[in-house]
Amino acid sequence: MGRYIVRRTLFAIPTLVVISLIIFAILDLAPGDPTSQLPLTIPAEIREQIRESLGLNDPFLVKWVKWMQLMFINEPLNAIDSIFGTCIGDCENRARIISWSSRSPALDTIWQRLPQTLWVLGIAFILGIVIAIPVGVISAYKQYSAFDNVGTFVTMVGYSVPVFFTGVLAILIFSVWLGWFPSFYTTTHVVDWTSWESIWFQIEQMIMPITVLSLFNAAALSRFTRASVLDNLNEDYVRTARSKGLRENKVVMTHVMRNSMIPVVTLIALQVPGIFAGAIITEQIFRINGLGQLLIVAIGQSDVPMVQTLTFMFAFLIVVFNLIADVTYGIMDPRIRYD
């Protein structure tokens, strides 16, 4: 297993390099220019100068190498400096990836947005799992019962009805008609854990998007769990366990679950990067202003450095979590031998 991990990690590096090259190339070819926002009275020579200063006229490979240096050397150094309070090298004047629309470092803005993305989407993800697995297991165990049918129906609806419909419907019911919850998310609210009001405010503004999202997430996962448990319930070892006199509870929770969870955990690991890419539509509807919204706004404003940084981050997370999923699979299932 150890060799497998090392080999996969080493293979991930050229993968990421190629991904960054492709992302960079596509965005470089796209129309969109930081000088397009400037007044037209600025003569062409000055626009050229500005483009030069932003490094836009260098040959493609030079631009890419410069970006790689910023992304893999400067930015991590900057992160280390700000977390640990150190000053490595020329920490004052270190060049960073600058967003064209806000003219501030792109990663600062991304870092600022992580809390709301993680709060809302992370909780929705976990809640989705917490709902989906029991529902899936019980549905499989009591196959074709009323619970199973209702569960099937609800998950089918939850999966088919798009989030922009359920989200707006939730706002209509709970914000407009009932006035219970706010329809937008205040990102600057700092939760004071000693104050119940402060905590409740945070819960209030999260309830609707979390519910909407977790239902959506739970749908696919519960179907998958159900299928996986069904596969295992009909196995011989389950019959053996029962005939040995084990309690039903133990049969299901210990024996069946362990085997059923293997593919489910793999699926969950693969979905984690989705938290960060964000449920873009949900973020837009509830004005959560997380990473997904940032990506959309940056694309609309042709803010190429921000888009490059964000898409590369998502690609990186996908590669990493792919590896984690494979390794987890190998750990959970002793039959799997990678080496």
Added chain:
Amino acid sequence: MKRTRLLALLAVLAMLVAACGGGDGDGTTTTAGGDDGGVDATTTTSGSTEPTDPPSGGGAGEGGPLLLLQWQAPSQANALLSTGTKDLLASSLVLEPLAEFDPTGGITPVLVDEIPSQENGGISEDLTQITWVLSEGLVWSDGSPVTADDAVFTWEYCSEETTGCSTDAFQTVVSVEATDDRTVVVTFDGPQPYPFVPFVGYTNPIISRAQFADCVGAAAVGCSDQNFQPIGTGPYMVTELRPEDTVLYELNPNYRKAGEGKPFFGSIELKGGGDAEASARSVLEIGEADYAWNLQVAPEILGPMEGAGNGVVLAGFNSSVEHLNLNQTNPDGDPPSDYSDGTNPNPYFFENEVLATALSMAINRQEMVDIAYGPTGEPTCNIWPVTGQVSTNNDWCLTQDIEGANAMLDEAGYMDTDGDGVRETPDGLPLDFEVVTSTNAVRQSEQDLIAVYWEQIGVATSMRNEDAGLFFDGTAASDASIWKFFTDIQLFTNSSSGPDPQGYLQGWTCEQIPESTNSWGGGNTTKLCNEEFDALHTELSGTALDDPARNDMVIQLNDLIVSYAVIPLVNRASVSAFANDIQGVGDLNGWDSEYWNIEDWTRG
């Protein structure tokens, strides 16, 4: 047995779901880009909240928090580096100019005591110099004094072109000098009858030399702290700015009107994100915010929202006119749509009054307004629609006249010789035009209407739309831009950056034609070149402000433009919503920041 039960259950639940099928928006939430080829400045005539006197003698800031929704979130708070109206608005709460425009387009002093004029000696005899005298005792929010040198620095900041300053107000300025601590002398390169451009309006605030000294030129990019939290003289200071998200402000303790108990609100949260419809809903239906900006929402959605009774929608009219550009150059020429000193005229539209008039006559502007704008738009026949200087010579266009248009075209020889329903020019070219605009639900519905109207007079059209970012991209990179104009007809909104039409009308002179030789830098998108127009505009530039002939000249210039080069359609207002309990707003200001009098706003 089990299967039939399952089917029955499914059938029942399916019926339930169908019964509560909600209507979604009719796809009319508009996503127009922030700038439609011009600053989205608007002024108002219709509707206002009742202005009331602010509480007298009360302490500033006792009103608590104010929540403003700007669905296009600001990226930073320095108006001089703005990438759109969103940044200008965020900046206007902190940075102030020497004078600002009020809702009628007049000028009111901000950091000065009186507006310079020839009578008080503030404007020189030959109209080349204007002298501003700062009020006494002005301080920045950190307590340091505001001096004339800061105005000089602002000019230096913008004159250094590599800074990327987003205002072109200093284009005609030769020098800005501080003759003493409070006196600023601006010298132009020639007589300027209307000198109220530099340092006037929310696009041209002054910044502090002490703060921005290291941020000139290429260094401007690295100054995030300064750009996010500029030090200003305005009623508020930025405490936190999250780009594309939220800006938090608290009141400026050194604000010059603090003694009058202003501003009333102690803090402001300027929240961005979502779209116009969601912002409108928050203020009008839910009542969870106090103000929503730029509500480009279809009238059939906005109307009922306002009917909920939590707030009021204000419209601010100004010079914004949605119009059709008739290309005066030939897009099939070589190079395409190139003026080429007049050797590449458009075979249909070049100085063709008859065709332009017929096309204009066929359009039912009132219907267009009713469908797409509601109370936020007015039909117009003029490219300069501002009251007091508006032409009345073109009002025939307000009534749709299909028969008259058909008769005109028949008489002029535009017959349908091959019976396909499409007329041809006397030379045999079919009247089949490509009309392009930005991707935006309102604009697409306008295109649909125009296609129907013109079909009735034998004109065929193919309607296209381009992404707003490309359509309004003024660099050489985008082939879809309005400045390249590689099609027959364009549709978009133009507006001036100030209430005086002189600079705006210059945008239709010959030297302003965008071509590949000048990197498409020029405002004359329709590529019209008329010697009479240019001569008259030069005359206008030398005519004093109080000369009544000035208005006549503006009207004449307007009439020239709309006679064959431009078909005006709708005078658009900017639209914002206020919660019912916000008082003191007055009319919505279309010519300057909508927050121009925010220190007077109270909650009552």
